[in-house]
Amino acid sequence: MRRRVLVALLAGVLLPAGLAACGIPNETEVQVDGSGPAAEAGTLNGSPARPPTPGDSAEPVPFIENYLRAAAAGEREQAYARAKEFLGPEAKGLLPEKQQSSEIELTVVRLLEKPEVTPPNNQGTSDVTLKVQQVGVLRADGVLDSPEASETEYKFQLRRADSGGPGLLLTNVPNELLISDTALREYYRSRTIYFWNSARSRLVPDLRYLPSSVPAERRVTDVVKWLTGGPSKWLAQGVTGLPDGTRSINNATGADGHWEVNLTMPGADDKKLGLLATQLAWSLPELSGQLDLKIQNQKRRTVDLEQERAEHAVYPTGDRPVRFSVYDGAVRPLAIANEARAAVPLAVDANRNVVAAALARADDQILAALVVTGTDRRQRLKVGSGPDPVSVFDTSKAYGTLSRPTWLRSLDERHPAGLVAADRRLYRFDGAAGMIPVPLAVSGPVVAVAGSLDGHRIALVIGGALYVAAVSVDGGVVSVGLPRRLATLLTSISAVDWVAENDLVLAGNEADRRPAIHQITVDGAQETALKRDIGAEVTQLAAYPGGAVGGPPALSYMYEANRAAYRNNPFENIKREQVLDVPAGSRATNPTAPFFLY
Secondary structure: OEEOOOOOEEOOEEOOOOOOOOOOOOOOOEEOOOOOOOOOOOOOOOOOOOOOOHHHOOOHHHHHHHHHHHOOOOOHHHHHHHHHOOEOHHHHHHOOOOOOHHHOOEEEEEEOOOOEEOOOOOOOEEEEEEEEEEEEEEOOOOOEEOOOOOOOEEEEEEEEOOOOOOOEEEEEOOOOOEEEHHHHHHHEEEEEEEEEOOOOOOEEEEEEEEEOOOOHHHHHHHHHHHHHHOOOHHHHHHOEOOOOOOEEOOOOEEEOOEEEEEEEOOOOOHHHHHHHHHHHHHHOOOOOOEEEEEEOOEEEEEEEHHHHHHHOOOOOOOOOOEEEEEEOOEEEEEOOOOOOOOOOOEOHHHOOOEEEEEEEEEOOEEEEEEEEEOOOOOEEEEEEEEOOOEOOOEEOOOEOOEOOOEEOOOOOOOOOEEEEEEOOEEEEEEOOOOEEEOOOOOOOOEEEEEEOOOOOEEEEEEOOEEEEEEEEEEOOEEEEOOOEEOOOOOEEEEEEEEEEOOEEEEEEEOOOOOEEEEEEEOOOOOEEEEEOOOOOOEEEEEEOOOOOOOOOOOOOEEEEEOOEEEEOOOOEEOOHHHEOOOOOOOOOOOOEEEEEEO
């Protein structure tokens, strides 16, 4: 077991945090390595933390921090009531209240600096100024959507609750229902629900948040409502929702290993019910026992939840990973601790002049994409597939620069395809090295792209910013949905990869302009500094998103900086002596461009 402890901004100071775990997705932060997908960011275990009250602090900064926790600390219907406990009578009208639970939206912010406090004036009031980053809007369906507010600073005014008393009250507040990112982590549990891709051949994760105060029977009801309500907006192009008109009938019922879900579903046949059964089993991973599916009060299917998960994988997770790097212009295996090792699955004649590579397994085939440099010093993409070792390759036309390519794992081995940034534009490449531009609804130079394990989500670095987007595959044609920009503390981002099912690892500059590596959730909700003071720009980054039994430690990644390769777990330089199968007469150099094959 491995535990993830996310430590973010507290009183405006960014602190290093621990790491996420790997295993079957769940709502807790403790996960067990296994055959399921890698785990999402965790939350606090046990009972939910006690909601803050105005009397918990008589100092301005802790008082404001508690106010930023109040709206998140319980059921959504009471969010305004909890927040207004902190307001004086003269300020309650400044926070306009929404009547319907579905209309209550929480604006999530991240504190960037220690709050500024002014001394009390002649009227006995003081001001607190918060400098923030907008993280997103938490909606009623558990989705953390893109930010709608643009404020980078909020001002609050406080006074003593009564003459000479120790308590405080707010006399002036922003008109939004604000919560901090730390409050989201403290009072909500992250959950992953799953939607089928368009071919209904694999499931695609969709990250949501549920108040930790919600009892077990309500969790089932809410998850079912989320599934019937459809995917998050940014993910919609890459997945298929339930049949139109599917709705819950009453709440889910049950306990002690037997649950019942009642729906209306037009055209509910055995196939559709079978697909829904798999979705529910993976979207409710903490449940065991049986779940009865009813359609308009008639029981149509009984699902053994554990058996369903055992028989229907959420998506292929790949075989045990092996580490490689580029050494003296050729891909070579790495010897790291007691991890699995393998020979390079490339023919010797093809393994030359390499500057970056992406290898992937697809059943009994190896997919190979090599960035090579020609005598004209321009770069080309060599693509091949077949049994180990791959010997037949096709080569693209020449470009000035190519990023490290990524294979899309949503396609079968008969139609392999991937994505690569060529001359700062996004291209799709096929098994014959054909390069097709991929239109994006966001302008700016594309410098990096990385595909997820499920094959229907990608991360992009565009104009130094981080984006995620859905990928759809229709008849072999790959299209990318509207990219969603993620709020991150890094600027001038240079590299990104998937380090867990719902987590990315990225490299860029912190506020002091020093290069660093951070981890961030796929919606930008939680961000953690993993490695600081790197000393040079990270030019390539490769992570292992977990899933296979017996792989490297959870959240393993490698990177290239200053023409040398490094790894974590533990952090250290990858040495020349750790490069295997180096032929006699090779030039002594540093290993570069490290990556995983899985």
